[in-house]
Amino acid sequence: MAQKTIENLEEVTIRFAGDSGDGMQLTGTQFTNTTAILGNDLSTLPDYPAEIRAPAGTLFGVSGFQIHFGSNEINTPGDHCDVLVAMNAAALKVNLQSLLDGGSIIVNTDGFNDKNLKLAGYTQNPLKDDSLSKFRVYEVDISKLTALALQDMTISGKLIDRSKNFFALGMMYWMYNRPLETTLDWLKTKFKNKPEILEANIRVLKAGWNFSETTEIFAVRYDVAPAKLPPGRYRNITGNQAVAWGFMAAAKKAKLELFLGSYPITPASDILHELSLYKSHGVKTFQAEDEIAGISSAIGASFGGALAITTTSGPGVALKTEAIGLAVMVELPLVICNVQRGGPSTGLPTKTEQADLLQALYGRNGEAPLPVIAASTPSGCFDAAFEASRIALKYMTPVILLTDGYLGNGSEPWMIPDLDALPDISPSFVTTPEGFQPYSRDHDTLARPWAIPGTPGLEHRIGGLEKQDITGNVSYDPENHDLMVRLRAEKIERIANDIPLAEVEGAPSGDLLIVGWGGTYGSLKNVVARQRAKGHSVSHLHLRYLNPMPRNVGEILLKFKHVLVPEINLGQLVKVLRSKYLVPATGFNKVRGLPLRSAELEIEIEEILKGKR
Amino acid sequence: MTTLIEDLVNSTAGIPAQKYSAKDFATDQDVRWCPGCGDYSILAQTQRVMPDLGIPKHKTVFVSGIGCSSRFPYYMDTFGFHSIHGRATAIASGLKIARPDLSVWVVTGDGDGMSIGGNHFIHLMRRNIDLNVLLFNNQIYGLTKGQYSPTSEIGKITKSTPFGSLDFPFNPASLALGSSATFVARTLDRDPKHMQGIIKRAAEHKGTSFVEIYQNCNVFNDGAFFQFTEKDSKDETVVFIEHGKPLIFGKEKEKGIRLNGFSPEVVSLKDGKYSVNDLLVHNEKDTTLSFILADMTHKPHLPRPVGIFLAIDRPVYDREMDRQISFAREQRGIGDLKKLFTSGDSWVVQ
Secondary structure (H helix, E strand, C coil): CCCCEEEEECEEEEEEEEECCCCHHHHHHHHHHHHHHCCCEEEEEEECCCCCCCCCCCHHHEEEEEEEEECCCCCCCCCCEEEEEECCHHHHHHHHHHEEEEEEEEEEHHHHCHHHHHHCCCCCCCCCCCCCCCCEEEEECHHHHHHHHCCCCCCCHHHHHHCHHHHHHHHHHHHCCCCCHHHHHHHHHHCCCCHHHHHHHHHHHHHHHHHHHHCCCCCEEEEECCCCCCCEEEEEEEHHHHHHHHHHHHHHHHCCCEEEEECCCCCCHHHHHHHHCCHHHCCEEEECCCHHHHHHHHHHHHHCCCEEEEEECHHHHHHHHHHHHHHHHHCCCEEEEEEECECCCCCECCCCCCCCHHHHHHCCCCCCCCCEEECCCCCHHHHHHHHHHHHHHHHCCEEEEEEEHHHHHCEEEEECCCHHHCCCCCCCECCCCCCCCCECCCCCCCCCCECCCCCCCCCCEEECCCECCECCCECCCHHHHHHHHHHHHHHHHHHHHHCCCCCEECCCCEEEEEEEEHHHHHHHHHHHHHHHHCCCCEEEEEECEEECCCCCHHHHHCCEEEEEEEECCCCCHHHHHHHHHCCCCEEEECCCCCCCCHHHHHHHHHHHHCCCC | CCCHHHHHHHHHCCCCCCCCCHHHHECCCCCCCCCCCCHHHHHHHHHHHHHHHCCCHHHEEEEECCCCHHHHHHHECCEEEECCCCCHHHHHHHHHHHCCCCEEEEEEEHHHHHHHCHHHHHHHHHHCCCEEEEEEECCCECCCCCECCCCCCCCCCECCECCCCCCCCCCHHHHHHHCCCCEEEEEECCCHHHHHHHHHHHHHCCCCEEEEEECCECCCECCCCHHHHCHHHHHHHEEEECCCCECEECCCCCEEEEEECCEEEEEECCCCCCCHHHCCECCCCCHHHHHHHHHHHHCCCCCEEEEEEEECCCCCHHHHHHHHHHHHHHHHCCCCHHHHHHCCCEEEEC
8 A cells, every 4th residue: 555645735626516416515515514523614606507407517507615624713614615526517517617727626527528628618528639728637437436436336326426426535534634424324314214315325335435545546645734722612503504593592581482484586586494403492483375475474472472483595685675664563572584696677686795785784665763783604693693682572573684695504623612601682572451552662772662462461462554653543644754754763773882893803994894794704805915915005804784784883884095895796885885975985796606715806906905996 | 472362362262142132232323324224124034143152242243344224333332343345254363263162243235345355255265264254235335325246146237337347247155155154144124023034043153154145225226126025025925934835835835946956946736737746846955956046036037046055064163173183282381482583504603
């Protein structure tokens, strides 16, 4: 057996790519879990087509999963990858642009037959010409080796073909010195009633490992030491799962039942799937007939005293708009979670975007203000969901929680919080008819009282018609309407007194402030760190509260010569900042359905600092 | 640990319904329907039936959408929610699923329930959530001042159809049955006794109960149902269907309905050809029969059927959800978030 060298790396980005039926998401998830347990910091990005099983071998059927892991802090899934695992010609063609020069490609040569090449639009085989000369190419006939590993088993050719992703996974485990146990344990649970599939997958996984260990093909393997994360217990979590758990924690700390009314929509459906699992926690999930019934049922549940939520994506919010206005008018707690995707219309269902900010802030008829909160990392979705619930309950208002496709599907290590340390957010239901008025208001918060059906003596009526101040009776009085419009706005404005002040990362004043919100946090953080390392005066402000904004935002903006607002839209936050604070902020906008790339942004920053912009 | 709602439900469980009168269900709000509107009768009959149900006022909720009918909750001294157009069924669904301990009523109209809310309506019927739906059918849009509705007869001349409407109307009873409803009935605003009986039966039904009420809009569609409600014609134009009884109608009870194959036909009981024994006997448990009876609605040669078309038992959605929760808790124990968060693969950083 040849001696293999081990090299240490600080960080690596690997991209697994194949047909959407090749199991690349599963392969990536398994590699992620194993890597998380080894103690690396990491960030992942699934990149898959909207078609479930697009025709095999086509460019639009390529499914990818990128993982960036390391021994240092990892903030993004990586702009580019160091290693590309390509199961066929189409996967190579689609993903080659994301591979760094000098990077490695591991190809399944069986995926490069004439048909594959034709479908991928190659006129000649890229493995046979010198088009890949700037990369290190490892050619492995994964399909054949998989079949050989299973040749004495009487299983179908289809099953053999579907196991080949485990060969690739086994190779990558060997190359990055990861143990097989996590995946073996997972396989044993998943296929405990299907011993043949279990046996086949285990054999192929081990075959991939052994092949790498024994043959001469790989001369080097790599070690990536654990990261120095703050002490605590961790698990890997996706943004959608974190949202679901954040709501469950909020319901627990509010002593309320959690009710989800939702209609399936990409990329938010996983929140519905997740919450549907927890019957034993008393979670009630209602898959409604449409988006409107999703939110309407939640409003009904809220009227009944539940922590009510609805989860969706942009097109769903559009349909829910009228009902959101009703929730504003009847002043009931509700959280609307929008996992943003590429728009407009059906747009790019599986791709990420930040173009629903103005919809969240303003997209309703009438003066209908509501709080808007945005999560900035996959694990941060937990806190954001909890905070959205807290505000909804305390201020008796619908709240929009914005995440996005990247945050929802992306994952990273999450320090499991101490539930006992989370604040009690339980509401005070009205218990006695003495002095009860449905639209009287709390002196500080301006919240109206929550009077639950089933409470003797509190029978009252609410509705979408304008309310008379205090009594809640229907009122068409002009002065009363003006008053109520202002009261509803003032109630939301006062939330600014109840949220933390914004904190600048980096110096509190200087040449350039980068202002972001939502899922761009990791990219912006990296960019700012690199700029500061170069000695540039650049700081970062990332807004979690989009409405109301923290009280000190205007003050912060004025302390910088330039304000640059990078967004995955055509300039939505920048519009708000300019109109609200009268600052000449400029935008940096890329709307490709992908997270922002640091390199492009850095060029823009340096141009600004040189005075060219 | 119990939730705040469980605490509320438990602490109020012992409070019995008082001996209410109809007046106890009236609010201090002025009723604002047009004088002579059929809605007044429906409000009065509902308030009259409520005391007989034995349900405390604080456990009763009326939810409505938009339209003249949807003002109803303001006039009932229970909990009430006047919501948005077409969505009362969806809002009430969420309320009942979250709070199965409540008696939840939906008040809707032919525009609200059959047009903008049509989708929610059919899905409510098939789910069989334990709600009571009262649909005030006046075959017109009243609140928006007189456009034709999804139940208006074809050729209806209105402000929006000056040359006559082109679309064939819904028959709400058939729509409900076709959506697998478990309780479907029809009653008349001008027949207080009948309406009270039907509302009571609807309240007692477990699952969704759907009651279509023919209601006169005396401003925009006056007399739409007079042939079925007025003394001089109703005996000849309406057949009251009752469980276990033959279908007989006519001023002197001289006519009946018999089934010829699957088709109902009118027969005379006077000419000696047919007797009561030949007539169709109603069975409200028979789903096939319910379709045949509801289908008489748009057949001009047949009397209009009024009464309970169908009343059957089927698993009730909100109860089934509670059963799933109880079952999961029996199997796995009451969910513990701390355990959940550390389940599966987790690791410790020192």
